[in-house]
Amino acid sequence: MFTEDLFTLLKYSLWKKDVNIVISEKDITVIMELAKRQSVIGLVADAIISNDIPIGRDNVMMLLSYLNAVKRNNRNVDEGLTELCFLLNKNSIGYFVFKGQTMAYLYGKQNIRCAGDVDFYCAEKDRERLLRLLKNDVSFNDEVSFKHLSYKKDGVDFELHFKLANFSVKRHQEFWDSLIEAEIQNKKCDNICINDIDVSTLSPTTNAVYLFIHIYHHFMKEGIGLRQLCDWAVFLDHYRNEIDRNEVEKILNKLGYVKAYCAFGSILIDKLGLEKDTFPLPVNENDRRWGKKVLKVIYHGGNFGWSNRKINRIGLLHSLETGFLAISHTIRFMSLSPLENSVYIPHEMYRSMRKYIRIGRDRTDIL
Numbered sequence: 045m046f047t048e049d050l051f052t053l054l055k056y057s058l059w060k061k062d063v064n065i066v067i068s069e070k071d072i073t074v075i076m077e078l079a080k081r082q083s084v085i086g087l088v089a090d091a092i093i094s095n096d097i098p099i100g101r102d103n104v105m106m107l108l109s110y111l112n113a114v115k116r117n118n119r120n121v122d123e124g125l126t127e128l129c130f131l132l133n134k135n136s137i138g139y140f141v142f143k144g145q146t147m148a149y150l151y152g153k154q155n156i157r158c159a160g161d162v163d164f165y166c167a168e169k170d171r172e173r174l175l176r177l178l179k180n181d182v183s184f185n186d187e188v189s190f191k192h193l194s195y196k197k198d199g200v201d202f203e204l205h206f207k208l209a210n211f212s213v214k215r216h217q218e219f220w221d222s223l224i225e226a227e228i229q230n231k232k233c234d235n236i237c238i239n240d241i242d243v244s245t246l247s248p249t250t251n252a253v254y255l256f257i258h259i260y261h262h263f264m265k266e267g268i269g270l271r272q273l274c275d276w277a278v279f280l281d282h283y284r285n286e287i288d289r290n291e292v293e294k295i296l297n298k299l300g301y302v303k304a305y306c307a308f309g310s311i312l313i314d315k316l317g318l319e320k321d322t323f324p325l326p327v328n329e330n331d332r333r334w335g336k337k338v339l340k341v342i343y344h345g346g347n348f349g350w351s352n353r354k355i356n357r358i359g360l361l362h363s364l365e366t367g368f369l370a371i372s373h374t375i376r377f378m379s380l381s382p383l384e385n386s387v388y389i390p391h392e393m394y395r396s397m398r399k400y401i402r403i404g405r406d407r408t409d410i411l
Contacts, residue, residue: 047343050078050088054270055317056095057087058278060152067092069100076107082270082342086114086156114158121145121159124200126241128162133242137174138167138228140244142208142251143258147275149236150282158271161201163192165208167228178204209257212387216299220257223250223295248283249291252324255279256305263308264377264388265370268342270316277312281322289324296325303331304380310335311342334380341373 053075055061067075072092079088089107092099099107125145132139141164148157166174178184182195182202192205208224211217227233232247246254255276262268280287296302306325310332312318320327371389378385 047078049075050082050084050270051315053088053091054084054274056091057084057151057153057156058274059281059317061317063091063095063097065097067097067099069103072099072103076110083158084269084271084274085110086158087151087274089114090153090156111156115155118145118148118155118157118159120198121162121200122239124198124202125162125243126239128164128202129238129241129243131177132164132174132244135173135177137170137177139170139174140165140227140233140246142246142254143275145238146236146243146245147279149238150275150278157275161194161203163203163205165205165224165228168225171206174204208254209261211299212384213300216384219298248286249288250295252280252283252287252292253295253305256308257299257301259308260301260304260381263338263341264373264385267369270342273308273311273316273342277316277318280312280324281318284322287324292324300381300383303334304377306331307334307338307380311339315339334377338377 049065049067049071052061052063052065056063075088076085079085089110093104093107093111122145125141129141131137141162143163144160145162148154148159151157178195182197185194185196191207191210192203194201194203196202207221209220211220227246227250232250233244234247234251235242235244237243245251255272259268259272259276262272293302296305302325306327309323309325310327313320313323313327314332314335374385374388
């Protein structure tokens with residue numbers, strides 16, 4: 045019951061679809077807890093208030109407090125993002141920003157999506173120059189990662205990426221990395237305007253694939269929330285006439301991800317209300333069966349799987365728990381991407397050994 049109410053409220057935030065539900069003052073606590081777990085609290089709070097659903101004065105004040113906090117955080121992240129992009133544009137650095145605030149501006153109300161960090165990718169040829177520019181102003185965190193460097197500035201978290209995704213199969217990795225680098229080198233990137241600053245982002249067709257890959261990889265490793273699925277849905281709707289569907293299918297075939305793409309896509313259609321003709325590929329009943337299994341994991345785990353955690357403190361035990369979840373998901377959903385999943389476990393064991401044994405030397409080389 046509560047999950048269906050949650051989806052009804054989300055469909056209002058995404059598409060302004062009618063809300064015909066009754067929420068008692070007692071039930072509002074449960075629904076908002078679900079919204080927190082899925083990182084959609086701003087969308088749900090706005091839907092309840094906008095539809096004048098009677099929940100009592102105290103609960104309305106609580107939701108307004110949530111909304112104000114979400115809006116304030118969006119303003120802070122927007123300011124940090126545009127300050128960064130001004131620097132990159134001024135110095136002719138090849139880059140693009142992805143996910144996050146580039147998705148927020150596709151919603152009907154642009155400041156009610158829960159903001160996170162700022163993720164950006166820099167062209168390989170400009171990487172050393174960018175690092176010199178940033179080192180004058182920020183200190184990178186001592187974080188163990190082969191994908192990115194992270195830092196905090198004025199309360200906003202940033203991640204400078206060298207890779208957008210890690211694949212287990214070498215030819216998949218090489219294909220994807222060359223595709224991403226070509227976005228900048230061949231001037232394929234799209235542009236949006238935030239706070240009167242041009243922000244470079246992925247082209248619609250590549251982004252239609254990348255947003256899924258981000259969702260799928262997090263889902264396999266630890267878990268994912270409904271916020272990321274909402275982002276993917278509004279993106280596909282906004283750019284439906286600019287996405288090359290044949291190219292999307294071609295890329296997914298190269299990666300062995302067609303079946304997984306359609307399984308997750310069934311959730312967008314059946315639960316979040318995306319028009320089926322807007323989704324780039326056809327979805328069948330088998331896709332829907334897998335989509336229902338995926339959704340059970342999302343319900344249980346919440347955003348990035350944190351609700352499914354027994355060990356919340358970062359460390360060795362946390363990493364072991366992550367490994368257990370990843371192996372469990374990899375085996376359970378083997379049919380969605382057989383080649384990647386079958387190679388994933390030995391590949392990740394190798395990467396983990398490198399991560400904890402050689403990270404110091406590798407990070408020095410990057411910097």
